[in-house]
Amino acid sequence: MHRPRLPHSHLYAWAVALVCTVPAAWAQEPPEEAPPNALWVNVGALTYHSNQSKGYNENNHGLGVEYQFRPDTSVMVGSFYNSVRRDTHYAAVNWQPIALNDWKLGLAVGVMNGYPAVKNGNYFVAVLPMVSYEGKRFGVNLSLIPNVAKIDGALVVQVKFRLF
Secondary structure (H helix, E strand, C coil): CCCCCCCCHHHHHHHHHHHHHHHHHHCCCCCCCCCCCEEEEEEEEEEEECCHHHCCCCEEEEEEEEEEEECCEEEEEEEEECCCCCEEEEEEEEEEEEEECCEEEEEEEEEECCCCCCHHHCCEEEEEEEEEEECCCEEEEEEEECCECCECCEEEEEEEEECC
């Protein structure tokens, strides 16, 4: 049974509240050698699917946080409205041991739900390649979902903002 969805307006209210906090976070620049601890927030992701004929939702709005506790490791949790028009909740560890200036490369390993073609929408383990750009206040996570079983591949772009 699919639970009723809240109107999309609650997501936009969260996004507006978030945007109102960003200027305060930008008011003070972090020191040049900022500690590895950082808190990032995102409002979902945009996707581009390899199979464009299936009418996937490619504007996957939501809310997520990423806490970086080491230069190469962070934990991620959040929720978004997925490509098959269901709510997805996720939790993952993002390990990126390869760094080139502000770019990092590695893997995100975690659990997510909301995809009927995988375990009838229940939680499953996901391992995805992750490339990230992290500037002082703005970042992007890029991931590639491969074509596997009944899943069509996609490029995922997640914009994130650093709170501290």
